[in-house]
Amino acid sequence: SYVNTREILDKASKEYYGVAAFNINNLEFLQAILAGAAEKKSPAIIETSEGAIKYAGMGDYFKGARIFVNMVKEFANDLDIPVALHLDHGKDFNIIMACIKAGYSSVMIDASHYDFEDNLRITKDVARIAHAAGVSVEAELGQLAGIEDNVEAAENVLVNVDQAEKFCAESEIDFFAPAIGTSHGAFKFKGEAKLDYDRLKKVKEITGKPLVLHGASSVVQEYVKIAEEHGADFGGSKGVPSDVLKETVKFGINKVNTDTDLRIAYIAGLREYLDNDSKQFDPRKYYKVAMDYTKQVVMDRIDILGSAGKI
Ligand SMILES: O=C(COP(=O)(O)O)N(O)CCCCOP(=O)(O)O
Numbered sequence: 001s002y003v004n005t006r007e008i009l010d011k012a013s014k015e016y017y018g019v020a021a022f023n024i025n026n027l028e029f030l031q032a033i034l035a036g037a038a039e040k041k042s043p044a045i046i047e048t049s050e051g052a053i054k055y056a057g058m059g060d061y062f063k064g065a066r067i068f069v070n071m072v073k074e075f076a077n078d079l080d081i082p083v084a085l086h087l088d089h090g091k092d093f094n095i096i097m098a099c100i101k102a103g104y105s106s107v108m109i110d111a112s113h114y115d116f117e118d119n120l121r122i123t124k125d126v127a128r129i130a131h132a133a134g135v136s137v138e139a140e141l142g143q144l145a146g147i148e149d150n151v152e153a154a155e156n157v158l159v160n161v162d163q164a165e166k167f168c169a170e171s172e173i174d175f176f177a178p179a180i181g182t183s184h185g186a187f188k189f190k191g192e193a194k195l196d197y198d199r200l201k202k203v204k205e206i207t208g209k210p211l212v213l214h215g216a217s218s219v220v221q222e223y224v225k226i227a228e229e230h231g232a233d234f235g236g237s238k239g240v241p242s243d244v245l246k247e248t249v250k251f252g253i254n255k256v257n258t259d260t261d262l263r264i265a266y267i268a269g270l271r272e273y274l275d276n277d278s279k280q281f282d283p284r285k286y287y288k289v290a291m292d293y294t295k296q297v298v299m300d301r302i303d304i305l306g307s308a309g310k311i
């Protein structure tokens, strides 16, 4: 069934398990994610960036938002697991409104590159409108290093715990993303993967909210190797190890944003297939291994985060 994201996350927060939020840009990733979640009897959060919405709508983001809502609802209505659709890293007010109007379960207003007061003001405005339309809201404090929707953050800016208290109390958001040392993409750490567990524990204690980990992909080396055997160059790739991920869930992370892991599994399967079958040109065949690997990563992630059977 198609549900509101906070329904999934309030339960996860109470029971201290994680639910992966998987990014999609097309039909094939959606099919692979829902197949994996259904097999694990796990709730599923599907999320799309502003870039994905523009991509699907060929530049028309109202159309893109409607395409994703209709695709997800079509599948969700026939599944026994709860499925939500979330706007990831909403920055453009028009796109946030388009998603609310199209029927997204939740939206992220990411104003974390503004100063605290502006972030709080913008977040309060979006939360008021979204809640009036029955849509739940995610917002962020701190910054992940690297490019984030064309916002360049040179360094990681970790969440300030006192600011988090005021932010969550005054903004009325439903779930909160504290930056604790991760970054987006496949090259997250130069050295050891260290996250600020102490800050995370304090934010959980003070806010009592469902919490979101951005940049949470593990960059599974099994699929990196397959991709590299078939021509990819992902040298130096490093993600959040699964034992570190489990620690963050233990300390209160509930929504675990996962995009890169699916991208790597998919390209590994596609490269492998194309190298092994020179005669094939049916997309229902040559995407198959890519979708199988992606489904496998979805199921492995669900096992790591503990959301199997939580429906
Ligand atoms: O936090 C995460 C997941 O990060 P990770 O999977 O890279 O670790 N996300 O929010 C996913 C970011 C998706 C970026 O999409 P565009 O390329 O379309 O802008």
Ligand SMILES: [Ca+2]
Pocket: 110, 111, 112, 113, 140, 142, 143, 144, 148
């Ligand atoms: Ca941000």
Ligand code: NA
Pocket: 047, 087, 088, 089, 108, 138, 257
């Ligand atoms: Na998000």
Ligand SMILES: [Zn+2]
Pocket: 089, 184, 214, 215, 257
């Ligand atoms: Zn993110």
